[in-house]
Amino acid sequence: MNIPSLMSMSPSVALITGASSGIGLALTQHLLHKNWHVVLADINPPPPSSSLPTDRTLFIPCDVSSWNAQASLFSTAFAWHQRLDFAALNAGIDDRDDIFHSLSRSIESPPSKPNMKTFEVNLLAVYYGIKLFAHYASLNPVPGGKIVITASAAGLYALPAIPQYSATKHGLVGLTRALAPQAAAHNISINAICPAMVQTGLAPPGLMEGFPAEHTTPMETVLRAFDELMDEGRAWNGQVVEAAQGELWYRSQCEPLGSARESMEFMVREKAELWGEVYRERNVGFAREFGGKEER
Ligand SMILES: NC(=O)c1ccc[n+]([C@@H]2O[C@H](COP(=O)([O-])OP(=O)(O)OC[C@H]3O[C@@H](n4cnc5c(N)ncnc54)[C@H](O)[C@@H]3O)[C@@H](O)[C@H]2O)c1
Structure with a gap:
């Protein structure tokens, strides 16, 4: 008789x-159908109509x-079943400022500090989430996630129309591609949809009213992207998947051209170890020295 492992006895937690x-x-409903346990994090509660199973x-x-709020979220989420297998870093908002349509054209009225909440929610919070997930995933019965x-x-x-949003989302694509190789060494995959x-x-x-149905992307396509990126067999890492209408496209980085091809080849591939050597210790030092100062 097989003795069930610690992993199979406790439920997978997202x-x-x-x-x-x-x-x-x-995605919550989708994972619940697949028997996951799900921690829902949001500034608003889920609607009562979602009838989520309380157990x-x-x-x-x-x-x-907020770093402190997310740190407490991850700590409570991990304590629930002593594991965290998957994180969908999904919260996002659209633009919260304007540059060119709100020029005062008066020397007496210089611009006030812009609202950068879009960057805080869409980009900084995702970085916080990756840092926290990496920590708790390393404490899983089988480290990784x-x-x-x-x-x-x-x-x-x-x-x-939404430059703040565009900048943060481009940032997430770069973050995914840049962090994935380091994450792999810790049995963690990072992909983006x-x-x-x-x-x-x-x-x-x-906005939505102005979009004919055939130009929108059904939720099923988005969920299919999550399924593929979470699939154990495919073991994707560092992938950026475009989900448009009924299709998924795995997008690669833009190809360097002409002389840029040679320099990039040299910079990224041949000198990969040098980059690692020069930055690893230094960045660990910076992180330690900063140690949570200026917490939000
Ligand atoms: N809807 C689209 O067309 C579309 C397309 C591409 C990408 N996205 C991205 O999908 C993600 C989900 O958006 P959605 O379309 O489901 O929108 P949505 O507004 O329906 O859901 C976003 C959720 O994030 C929550 N949220 C907002 N700020 C938060 C914060 N500071 N902390 C915690 N939760 C917060 C909101 O309360 C809301 O429940 C976003 O990152 C969005 O940029 C959406």
Whole structure:
């Protein structure tokens, strides 16, 4: 008779940020159907109509843009079943400032400090989430786990109406590709999905109404992207997957051209070890020295 391992005795646990609406809520329901236990993190509670099973879900109110709030979220989430197998770093908002349409054209009225909440929620909070997940995943019965970041098609194509959003989503694409090789050494995968327009609560009134159904991306396509990126067999890492209408496209980085090809080949491939040597110790030192100062 097989003695069940510690891993198989305790349920797989997912943590989803921005889980009370749209993509996060759909992913919560999807994982519950696959017998996961799910920690829902959001500034708002899930709607009562979502009828979540109380024995397999844990809602933790959390503003992910606060380091302290996210640190407490991850600590509570891990304590639930002493493991965290998957994190969907999904919470996101659209733009919260304007540069060119709000010029005062008066020397007496210089601009005030811009609202950078979009960067705090979409980019900084994801970095916080990766750092926290890496810590708790290293304490799993079998160390390791999977992260899927919700970037956006706006991380591949700049959207002029929402430059803050576009910048943060491009940032997430770069973060995914840059961190994945280091994560792999710790049995952690980091991938990103880049959905085109999906029917959710994200866009302001009027935008979705202007989109014919055939130009929106069904939630099923987005969930298929999550399924593929979480699939043990495929073992994806560092992938950026565009989800548009019914299709998924695994997008590679832009190819260097001409003389850039040679320099990039030299810089990234031949000198990879040198980059590691020069930065590893130094960055660990910076991180230690900073030690949580200026906490939010
Ligand atoms: N809907 C789309 O067309 C689309 C396309 C591409 C990418 N995305 C991305 O998908 C992700 C989910 O968005 P959605 O479309 O489901 O929108 P949504 O507005 O329906 O859901 C976002 C959720 O994030 C929560 N949230 C916002 N700020 C938060 C914070 N500071 N801390 C914790 N939770 C917070 C909201 O309360 C909400 O429940 C976002 O990152 C978004 O940028 C959406």
